[in-house]
Amino acid sequence: EIVLTQSPATLSLSPGERATLSCRASQSVSSYLAWYQQKPGQAPRLLIYDASNRATGIPARFSGSGSGTDFTLTISSLEPEDFAVYYCQQRSNWPPRFTFGPGTKVDIK
Amino acid sequence: QVQLVESGGGVVQPGGSLRLSCAASGFTFSSYGMHWVRQAPGKGLEWVAFIRYDGSNKYYADSVKGRFTISRDNSKNTLYLQMNSLRAEDTAVYYCAKDSENYGDYPTEVDYWGQGTLVTVSS
Numbered sequence: 335e336i337v338l339t340q341s342p343a344t345l346s347l348s349p350g351e352r353a354t355l356s357c358r359a360s361q362s363v364s365s366y367l368a369w370y371q372q373k374p375g376q377a378p379r380l381l382i383y384d385a386s387n388r389a390t391g392i393p394a395r396f397s398g399s400g401s402g403t404d405f406t407l408t409i410s411s412l413e414p415e416d417f418a419v420y421y422c423q424q425r426s427n428w429p430p431r432f433t434f435g436p437g438t439k440v441d442i443k
Numbered sequence: 444q445v446q447l448v449e450s451g452g453g454v455v456q457p458g459g460s461l462r463l464s465c466a467a468s469g470f471t472f473s474s475y476g477m478h479w480v481r482q483a484p485g486k487g488l489e490w491v492a493f494i495r496y497d498g499s500n501k502y503y504a505d506s507v508k509g510r511f512t513i514s515r516d517n518s519k520n521t522l523y524l525q526m527n528s529l530r531a532e533d534t535a536v537y538y539c540a541k542d543s544e545n546y547g548d549y550p551t552e553v554d555y556w557g558q559g560t561l562v563t564v565s566s
Contacts, residue, residue, distance in 0.1 A: 370488075376558075377556035377557065377558055378538075379556075380543070380552060380553060383551070383552045390554075423488075423490075425552065430493065430500075430502040430549045431502060431550070432478070432480075432493070434487060434488040434489065437488075
């Protein structure tokens with residue numbers, strides 16, 4: 335079973351700063367890695383799929399990179415609405431399943 | 444626009460059963476695989492189950508295999524989750540979620556989520 339690890343657990347930054355979030359897989363997931371944003375009391379929202387493709391309607395300040403076991407979500411300049419929890423997610427075809435990482439909370443410094 | 448509306452949550456005793464429903468609209472339901480994903484209070488996301496667009500294949504997390512059953516009725520644009528032998532650790536908000544790939548054989552990623560329904564397992 336593939337395990338995802340996210341770091342740091344919490345990232346304290348100010349609006350306008352750059353955020354760099356890491357997701358590491360216990361074995362290669364190729365480019366089958368997605369990122370989601372979740373705000374309190376809301377459902378998650380898809381940001382990035384296949385490691386580097388922005389989902390529909392996602393601002394260009396969000397970007398994803400990586401392949402294999404190491405992935406990064408970058409928010410180039412934090413907006414007030416970006417303070418939230420971010421999850422990475424991998425998919426495997428055999429056995430067919432999803433795995434989410436434990437999340438990184440981005441909060442206001 | 445895509446809408447997913449869950450219902451059926453509530454309080455149930457350990458060992459009990461509950462059936463969740465998800466009414467889908469705004470897209471061709473019969474063309475997309477669907478998921479249930481849950482989130483325990485204050486915790487992260489946990490994938491529960493996936494069903495192929497035509498209902499022919501179903502996949503489950505180990506934590507619910509043998510106790511939960513995912514199903515769908517494409518004529519009613521509705522997804523279901525039958526939950527049996529419920530445990531305290533099943534307490535969570537359950538989200539209905541649409542897979543992003545049409546006519547996909549396997550889960551990929553979720554592009555739309557419902558608002559969730561809370562299931563509480565407690566005596």
